[in-house]
Protein backbone atom coordinates (compact mmCIF):
# COMPACT_ATOMS: atom_id res chain seq x y z
CA UNK A 263 0.00 0.00 0.00
CA UNK A 264 1.36 3.45 -0.85
CA UNK A 265 0.79 6.34 1.51
CA UNK A 266 -2.40 7.54 -0.18
CA UNK A 267 -3.88 4.02 -0.03
CA UNK A 268 -2.84 3.78 3.62
CA UNK A 269 -4.55 7.10 4.33
CA UNK A 270 -7.74 6.01 2.55
CA UNK A 271 -7.68 2.79 4.60
CA UNK A 272 -7.04 4.79 7.75
CA UNK A 273 -9.92 7.13 6.92
CA UNK A 274 -12.33 4.23 6.42
CA UNK A 275 -11.05 2.59 9.61
CA UNK A 276 -11.42 5.88 11.49
CA UNK A 277 -15.03 6.10 10.31
CA UNK A 278 -15.69 2.56 11.52
CA UNK A 279 -14.08 3.27 14.88
CA UNK A 280 -16.22 6.38 15.17
CA UNK A 281 -19.37 4.46 14.38
CA UNK A 282 -19.40 5.79 10.82
CA UNK A 283 -19.52 9.40 11.96
CA UNK A 284 -16.31 10.79 10.46
CA UNK A 285 -18.10 12.70 7.71
CA UNK A 286 -16.54 13.64 4.41
CA UNK A 287 -13.29 15.16 5.69
CA UNK A 288 -10.76 12.62 4.46
CA UNK A 289 -7.53 13.83 2.88
CA UNK A 290 -7.37 14.05 -0.87
CA UNK A 291 -4.35 13.09 -2.96
CA UNK A 292 -3.22 16.73 -2.88
CA UNK A 293 -3.05 16.62 0.90
CA UNK A 294 -5.93 19.10 1.28
CA UNK A 295 -8.78 18.05 3.54
CA UNK A 296 -11.95 18.00 1.41
CA UNK A 297 -14.82 19.52 3.34
CA UNK A 298 -18.35 20.28 2.21
CA UNK A 299 -18.06 24.02 2.36
CA UNK A 300 -14.87 25.84 1.35
CA UNK A 301 -11.33 24.71 2.06
CA UNK A 302 -9.76 28.17 2.15
CA UNK A 303 -9.47 28.49 5.94
CA UNK A 304 -8.37 24.91 6.39
CA UNK A 305 -4.71 24.09 6.98
CA UNK A 306 -3.01 21.47 4.81
CA UNK A 307 -0.28 18.99 5.69
CA UNK A 308 2.30 21.45 4.38
CA UNK A 309 1.15 24.11 6.88
CA UNK A 310 1.62 22.10 10.07
CA UNK A 311 4.60 21.42 12.32
CA UNK A 312 4.40 18.24 14.38
CA UNK A 313 6.60 17.09 17.28
CA UNK A 314 7.07 13.38 17.99
CA UNK A 315 8.64 12.39 21.31
CA UNK A 316 9.63 8.78 20.55
CA UNK A 317 10.56 6.36 23.34
CA UNK A 318 13.75 5.02 21.79
CA UNK A 319 14.75 2.05 19.64
CA UNK A 320 14.21 -0.91 21.96
CA UNK A 321 12.64 -3.26 19.43
CA UNK A 322 12.00 -4.11 15.78
CA UNK A 323 8.48 -2.77 16.41
CA UNK A 324 9.79 0.59 17.64
CA UNK A 325 12.11 0.93 14.63
CA UNK A 326 9.13 0.32 12.34
CA UNK A 327 7.06 2.89 14.24
CA UNK A 328 9.79 5.52 13.85
CA UNK A 329 10.14 4.74 10.14
CA UNK A 330 6.37 4.98 9.66
CA UNK A 331 6.18 8.41 11.33
CA UNK A 332 9.17 9.79 9.41
CA UNK A 333 8.12 8.36 6.04
CA UNK A 334 4.53 9.60 6.36
CA UNK A 335 5.75 13.10 7.28
CA UNK A 336 8.19 13.19 4.36
CA UNK A 337 5.59 11.95 1.87
CA UNK A 338 2.88 14.33 3.03
CA UNK A 339 5.17 17.35 3.41
CA UNK A 340 4.60 17.73 7.15
CA UNK A 341 7.43 19.42 9.05
CA UNK A 342 8.39 16.83 11.70
CA UNK A 343 10.45 17.50 14.82
CA UNK A 344 11.56 14.09 16.04
CA UNK A 345 13.17 13.21 19.34
CA UNK A 346 14.53 9.85 20.64
CA UNK A 347 14.31 9.57 24.44
CA UNK A 348 16.51 6.47 24.70
CA UNK A 349 13.94 4.71 26.91
CA UNK A 350 13.93 7.50 29.52
CA UNK A 351 10.74 9.24 30.62
CA UNK A 352 12.64 12.38 31.64
CA UNK A 353 13.96 12.69 28.07
CA UNK A 354 10.44 12.34 26.65
CA UNK A 355 9.24 15.06 29.02
CA UNK A 356 12.17 17.28 28.03
CA UNK A 357 11.32 16.74 24.34
CA UNK A 358 7.69 17.72 24.91
CA UNK A 359 8.78 20.90 26.70
CA UNK A 360 11.11 21.73 23.83
CA UNK A 361 8.26 21.22 21.32
CA UNK A 362 6.11 23.59 23.40
CA UNK A 363 8.86 26.26 23.29
CA UNK A 364 9.14 25.74 19.53
CA UNK A 365 5.34 26.26 19.25
CA UNK A 366 4.62 23.14 17.19
CA UNK A 367 0.99 22.61 16.13
CA UNK A 368 0.56 19.10 17.57
CA UNK A 369 2.62 16.76 19.76
CA UNK A 370 2.58 12.97 19.38
CA UNK A 371 3.92 10.78 22.17
CA UNK A 372 4.03 7.06 23.02
CA UNK A 373 4.41 7.32 26.82
CA UNK A 374 7.17 4.94 27.96
CA UNK A 375 5.26 4.32 31.22
CA UNK A 376 1.67 5.13 32.18
CA UNK A 377 2.21 7.53 35.06
CA UNK A 378 3.95 10.89 35.50
CA UNK A 379 2.55 12.85 32.54
CA UNK A 380 -0.02 15.15 34.09
CA UNK A 381 2.19 18.19 34.60
CA UNK A 382 3.80 18.30 31.17
CA UNK A 383 0.53 17.51 29.35
CA UNK A 384 -1.08 20.38 31.29
CA UNK A 385 1.74 22.66 30.10
CA UNK A 386 1.00 21.68 26.49
CA UNK A 387 -2.72 22.28 27.04
CA UNK A 388 -2.06 25.71 28.55
CA UNK A 389 0.08 26.53 25.49
CA UNK A 390 -2.82 25.45 23.25
CA UNK A 391 -0.93 22.48 21.79
CA UNK A 392 -2.94 19.25 21.49
CA UNK A 393 -1.35 15.97 22.62
CA UNK A 394 -2.03 12.82 20.62
CA UNK A 395 -1.14 9.58 22.41
CA UNK A 396 0.38 7.23 19.84
CA UNK A 397 0.70 3.51 20.65
CA UNK A 398 0.62 3.74 24.48
CA UNK A 399 -1.84 5.06 27.02
CA UNK A 400 -1.02 7.57 29.79
CA UNK A 401 -2.82 7.75 33.13
CA UNK A 402 -4.08 11.33 32.79
CA UNK A 403 -7.53 12.95 32.79
CA UNK A 404 -9.28 12.83 29.41
CA UNK A 405 -9.03 16.57 28.80
CA UNK A 406 -5.21 16.42 28.68
CA UNK A 407 -5.04 14.52 25.40
CA UNK A 408 -7.08 14.52 22.23
CA UNK A 409 -7.05 10.87 21.26
CA UNK A 410 -5.22 7.58 21.68
CA UNK A 411 -4.13 5.87 18.51
CA UNK A 412 -3.08 2.26 18.91
CA UNK A 413 -3.62 -1.31 19.94
CA UNK A 414 -5.89 -3.05 22.42
CA UNK A 415 -3.09 -4.45 24.60
CA UNK A 416 -5.51 -6.25 26.90
CA UNK A 417 -6.93 -8.19 23.97
CA UNK A 418 -3.40 -8.95 22.78
CA UNK A 419 -2.71 -10.54 26.17
CA UNK A 420 -5.95 -12.55 25.94
CA UNK A 421 -5.09 -13.65 22.40
CA UNK A 422 -1.64 -14.72 23.55
CA UNK A 423 -3.22 -16.99 26.19
CA UNK A 424 -5.69 -18.41 23.65
CA UNK A 425 -2.78 -19.10 21.28
CA UNK A 426 -0.84 -20.68 24.16
CA UNK A 427 -3.77 -23.01 24.83
CA UNK A 428 -3.81 -23.95 21.13
CA UNK A 429 -0.11 -24.73 20.87
CA UNK A 430 0.20 -26.58 24.22
CA UNK A 431 -3.14 -28.38 24.22
CA UNK A 432 -3.99 -26.52 27.42
CA UNK A 433 -1.28 -28.00 29.64
CA UNK A 434 1.81 -25.91 30.31
CA UNK A 435 4.29 -24.65 32.90
CA UNK A 436 4.84 -21.14 31.61
CA UNK A 437 7.55 -18.56 32.18
CA UNK A 438 6.71 -14.98 31.24
CA UNK A 439 8.95 -12.23 29.87
CA UNK A 440 7.21 -9.00 30.80
CA UNK A 441 7.76 -5.73 28.88
CA UNK A 442 8.87 -2.43 30.38
CA UNK A 443 7.58 -2.25 33.97
CA UNK A 444 4.81 0.32 34.33
CA UNK A 445 4.15 0.60 30.58
CA UNK A 446 0.60 0.22 29.24
CA UNK A 447 1.46 -2.78 27.00
CA UNK A 448 3.22 -4.63 29.83
CA UNK A 449 0.39 -3.92 32.29
CA UNK A 450 -2.37 -5.00 29.91
CA UNK A 451 -0.60 -7.98 28.35
CA UNK A 452 0.11 -9.28 31.85
CA UNK A 453 -3.53 -8.84 32.85
CA UNK A 454 -5.20 -10.05 29.64
CA UNK A 455 -3.15 -13.26 29.61
CA UNK A 456 -4.15 -14.10 33.18
CA UNK A 457 -7.84 -13.41 32.45
CA UNK A 458 -7.92 -16.19 29.86
CA UNK A 459 -5.74 -18.50 31.96
CA UNK A 460 -8.61 -18.71 34.44
CA UNK A 461 -10.51 -20.95 32.02
CA UNK A 462 -7.43 -23.13 31.37
CA UNK A 463 -6.55 -24.71 34.73
CA UNK A 464 -3.88 -26.87 33.08
CA UNK A 465 -1.80 -23.82 32.22
CA UNK A 466 0.22 -22.31 35.05
CA UNK A 467 2.68 -19.38 35.19
CA UNK A 468 5.67 -20.59 37.21
CA UNK A 469 7.83 -17.45 36.88
CA UNK A 470 7.58 -13.92 35.51
CA UNK A 471 10.18 -11.15 35.13
CA UNK A 472 10.81 -8.10 32.98
CA UNK A 473 13.03 -8.13 29.88
CA UNK A 474 12.14 -4.48 29.13
CA UNK A 475 11.02 -5.32 25.53
CA UNK A 476 14.73 -5.76 24.62
CA UNK A 477 16.21 -8.82 22.87
CA UNK A 478 19.41 -9.02 24.96
CA UNK A 479 17.44 -8.72 28.21
CA UNK A 480 15.02 -11.41 27.04
CA UNK A 481 18.01 -13.72 26.56
CA UNK A 482 19.44 -12.82 29.96
CA UNK A 483 16.18 -13.35 31.87
CA UNK A 484 15.47 -16.61 30.05
CA UNK A 485 18.92 -17.87 31.11
CA UNK A 486 17.93 -17.15 34.71
CA UNK A 487 14.57 -18.91 34.30
CA UNK A 488 16.37 -21.97 32.90
CA UNK A 489 18.92 -21.99 35.73
CA UNK A 490 16.07 -21.84 38.26
CA UNK A 491 13.51 -24.17 36.72
CA UNK A 492 15.38 -26.18 34.04
CA UNK A 493 13.24 -28.71 32.20
CA UNK A 494 10.18 -27.95 34.30
CA UNK A 495 9.54 -25.08 31.84
CA UNK A 496 7.35 -26.19 28.94
CA UNK A 497 6.24 -22.82 27.57
CA UNK A 498 7.27 -19.18 27.27
CA UNK A 499 5.01 -16.15 26.94
CA UNK A 500 6.99 -13.09 25.81
CA UNK A 501 5.35 -9.65 25.75
CA UNK A 502 7.16 -8.93 22.48
CA UNK A 503 8.93 -10.75 19.67
CA UNK A 504 12.36 -9.30 20.45
CA UNK A 505 12.41 -10.83 23.93
CA UNK A 506 11.22 -14.15 22.47
CA UNK A 507 14.09 -14.06 19.95
CA UNK A 508 16.55 -13.42 22.76
CA UNK A 509 15.02 -16.27 24.79
CA UNK A 510 15.32 -18.62 21.80
CA UNK A 511 19.11 -18.12 21.93
CA UNK A 512 19.15 -18.91 25.67
CA UNK A 513 17.02 -22.03 25.20
CA UNK A 514 19.31 -23.33 22.46
CA UNK A 515 22.40 -22.58 24.55
CA UNK A 516 20.79 -24.61 27.37
CA UNK A 517 20.43 -27.55 25.01
CA UNK A 518 16.66 -27.50 24.52
CA UNK A 519 14.66 -26.96 21.32
CA UNK A 520 12.67 -23.68 21.21
CA UNK A 521 9.26 -24.23 19.66
CA UNK A 522 9.42 -27.97 20.48
CA UNK A 523 10.63 -28.58 24.08
CA UNK A 524 9.50 -25.10 25.06
CA UNK A 525 6.49 -23.72 23.16
CA UNK A 526 6.72 -19.97 22.58
CA UNK A 527 4.04 -17.32 22.06
CA UNK A 528 4.97 -13.66 21.65
CA UNK A 529 3.46 -10.36 20.55
CA UNK A 530 4.08 -7.94 17.63
CA UNK A 531 4.14 -10.16 14.50
CA UNK A 532 7.32 -8.51 13.26
CA UNK A 533 9.33 -10.08 10.44
CA UNK A 534 11.83 -11.61 12.90
CA UNK A 535 8.96 -13.59 14.45
CA UNK A 536 7.88 -14.88 11.04
CA UNK A 537 11.44 -16.06 10.34
CA UNK A 538 11.51 -17.83 13.72
CA UNK A 539 8.15 -19.49 12.97
CA UNK A 540 9.45 -20.65 9.59
CA UNK A 541 12.45 -22.16 11.43
CA UNK A 542 10.06 -23.95 13.81
CA UNK A 543 11.34 -22.02 16.85
CA UNK A 544 8.28 -19.86 17.61
CA UNK A 545 4.73 -21.22 17.83
CA UNK A 546 2.56 -18.09 17.49
CA UNK A 547 2.78 -14.30 17.34
CA UNK A 548 0.01 -11.82 18.08
CA UNK A 549 -0.09 -8.75 15.88
CA UNK A 550 0.56 -5.25 17.22
CA UNK A 551 0.66 -2.72 14.41
CA UNK A 552 3.41 -0.06 14.55
CA UNK A 553 2.57 1.55 11.18
CA UNK A 554 0.76 4.48 12.75
CA UNK A 555 2.42 7.35 10.86
CA UNK A 556 -0.27 8.03 8.20
CA UNK A 557 -3.15 7.86 10.69
CA UNK A 558 -1.26 9.96 13.24
CA UNK A 559 -0.71 12.76 10.73
CA UNK A 560 -4.25 12.52 9.39
CA UNK A 561 -5.58 12.92 12.91
CA UNK A 562 -3.09 15.74 13.65
CA UNK A 563 -4.37 17.68 10.64
CA UNK A 564 -8.00 17.12 11.63
CA UNK A 565 -7.29 18.33 15.15
CA UNK A 566 -5.50 21.46 13.89
CA UNK A 567 -8.53 22.16 11.69
CA UNK A 568 -10.87 21.88 14.66
CA UNK A 569 -12.47 18.57 13.69
CA UNK A 570 -13.44 16.18 16.44
CA UNK A 571 -11.92 12.71 16.60
CA UNK A 572 -12.88 9.65 18.65
CA UNK A 573 -11.09 9.31 21.99
CA UNK A 574 -9.56 5.99 20.91
CA UNK A 575 -8.72 4.78 17.41
CA UNK A 576 -7.92 1.09 17.93
CA UNK A 577 -5.75 -0.81 15.44
CA UNK A 578 -7.06 -3.92 13.69
CA UNK A 579 -4.84 -6.90 14.40
CA UNK A 580 -4.53 -10.66 13.85
CA UNK A 581 -2.89 -13.80 15.22
CA UNK A 582 -0.31 -15.77 13.23
CA UNK A 583 0.90 -19.39 13.41
CA UNK A 584 3.78 -21.18 11.65
CA UNK A 585 1.58 -23.08 9.16
CA UNK A 586 1.28 -20.16 6.74
CA UNK A 587 4.21 -17.99 7.93
CA UNK A 588 6.19 -18.60 4.73
CA UNK A 589 3.33 -17.36 2.52
CA UNK A 590 2.62 -14.34 4.72
CA UNK A 591 6.23 -13.19 5.25
CA UNK A 592 6.55 -11.34 1.90
CA UNK A 593 3.45 -9.29 2.74
CA UNK A 594 4.76 -8.12 6.12
CA UNK A 595 5.72 -4.43 6.18
CA UNK A 596 7.73 -4.59 9.41
Ligand code: AHR
Nearest residue numbers: 321323324447475502550
Ligand atom coordinates in the same frame (compact mmCIF):
# COMPACT_ATOMS: atom_id res chain seq x y z
O1 AHR B 1 4.07 -0.32 22.80
C1 AHR B 1 4.24 -1.34 21.88
C2 AHR B 1 5.34 -2.25 22.31
O2 AHR B 1 6.54 -1.51 22.47
C3 AHR B 1 5.71 -3.36 21.35
O3 AHR B 1 5.04 -4.54 21.56
C4 AHR B 1 7.15 -3.55 21.69
O4 AHR B 1 7.83 -4.38 20.80
C5 AHR B 1 7.58 -2.15 21.78
O5 AHR B 1 8.83 -1.92 22.20
